[in-house]
Amino acid sequence: MSALSAEEAFLAYEAVRHRLPPVAARAGGFRRAATLEELAEDFDVFLLDAFGVLNIGESAIPGTPERIAALQAAGKRVLIVSNAAGTSHAALMEKYARLGYRFAPEDVITSRATLLAGLNGQRGLHWGLMATRSTGLADLEGLNLTYLEEEPGPYAEVDGFLMIGAAAWTDARQALLEAALEERPRPVLVGNPDIVAPRESGFSAEPGHFAHRLADRTRIAPRFFGKPFTNIFERAFARLGPVDRSRVLMVGDSLHTDILGAQGAGVASALIAHWGFFSGQDVEAAIARSGIVPDYLVDRP
Numbered sequence: 001m002s003a004l005s006a007e008e009a010f011l012a013y014e015a016v017r018h019r020l021p022p023v024a025a026r027a028g029g030f031r032r033a034a035t036l037e038e039l040a041e042d043f044d045v046f047l048l049d050a051f052g053v054l055n056i057g058e059s060a061i062p063g064t065p066e067r068i069a070a071l072q073a074a075g076k077r078v079l080i081v082s083n084a085a086g087t088s089h090a091a092l093m094e095k096y097a098r099l100g101y102r103f104a105p106e107d108v109i110t111s112r113a114t115l116l117a118g119l120n121g122q123r124g125l126h127w128g129l130m131a132t133r134s135t136g137l138a139d140l141e142g143l144n145l146t147y148l149e150e151e152p153g154p155y156a157e158v159d160g161f162l163m164i165g166a167a168a169w170t171d172a173r174q175a176l177l178e179a180a181l182e183e184r185p186r187p188v189l190v191g192n193p194d195i196v197a198p199r200e201s202g203f204s205a206e207p208g209h210f211a212h213r214l215a216d217r218t219r220i221a222p223r224f225f226g227k228p229f230t231n232i233f234e235r236a237f238a239r240l241g242p243v244d245r246s247r248v249l250m251v252g253d254s255l256h257t258d259i260l261g262a263q264g265a266g267v268a269s270a271l272i273a274h275w276g277f278f279s280g281q282d283v284e285a286a287i288a289r290s291g292i293v294p295d296y297l298v299d300r301p
């Protein structure tokens, strides 16, 4: 799968707006800030997206570990709220530590954990798994899983499908999946609604890209876990306990996941302008075109 351009990524999100939560009615435009430091007075809780806010691919955004540490030192509660589904919780914690961030494991809220909590009575099913073998199956112990690869058998046999990692996914596998779902409709659970993720060299296609594609081509309505859907925010609020939601800020680089999700969750939002999704792009035009208006437009974390 070749990398998408920023414009293609934006249009891909616009094309699936009918499957995303509606935009919140709100008055007025956004305020501008240079960094999160300028917003620290106004908020007690910071919910941070990871890709495009803390890191680009495997590198920390320069200066951001120090910024986050300063917020933590000032007594702010800082949680990561990430559509990270393909990586185990332990591996994520190692990654953030390696990048220079200090978070407790319970302060990292992922779409992977949101999906696992959402399995409920379906835990006993035999699941076909869209995931990358090299990332392993930690956190998924106890589930009856079969990797979906080139062999058509599992696509026909399993009771349902979990889409959590797309790095090894191919058009051939997608065709097998779509044909199997046409043949026999079954539940499809998506652990990462992202269509793209910013990498060092461009945007990669994520599970949401393929989930929306199968929704376009089959009768299946996938169940999404993660931003912009409220299930992951409910998980973050459960972790926070009682808080004044007017003092909670979601910080992200994606209008269609972070900002739309924050609006649905009833918290303020800050869009990162110069890193991640809109790096080098006309971010104000994107806000106008999408109609998704953050409360703040921040140059950098």
Ligand SMILES: [Mg+2]
Pocket: 049, 050, 051, 052, 053, 252, 253, 254, 276
């Ligand atoms: Mg992001």
